[in-house]
Amino acid sequence: MIKKVIAIVFLCGLMTVAIVQAMEKNTMQEQEVKSIQTNNLPGLEVGLKAPDFELKNLAGETVSLSEFKGQKIMLNFWATWCPPCKKEIPDMQKFYELAKDDVVILAVNIDTEADVAGFAKKMDAHFPILLDEKDKVSSMYKILTIPTTYFIDEEGIIRHKHLSAMTMEMMKEYSDL
Known part of the structure; x- marks a missing residue:
């Protein structure tokens, strides 16, 4: 009887080890697939250094990406005419x-011909808005669809990229908050 109990316990232990290893392998494969899928999206690849740029904000002041070295950055490309962009602005404000x-x-x-300041006021958006008047930065970041958002770490490395509207929960997750 004791031999049967020991055999059953041993078999259960082996099954547990096999299941845990299979789950770990599956998780690693999912992470690899997610990384491949992310880097197959249009735009700069995750893992690259984010190119520096200078743009004017709504107040006409020049802002450069390098000013924020040492801080996490959420770099979002959008337009006033874009429905998904409009959808994510309230969550961006909350975030x-x-x-x-x-x-x-x-x-x-990216649509600086529009009344961006009026649009921001109407949407109650108080986060910094920069104007890419000559499409220099959107070209540099290879923006093909909007909204496109890059999450840049304190060292200036692109850690996440997201195409389409985001929720506040997604923003928190991508920025590791």
């Missing part, structure tokens, strides 16, 4: 209020 001590939001507008 800005929640994380402004931890994450810098730079929202790069």
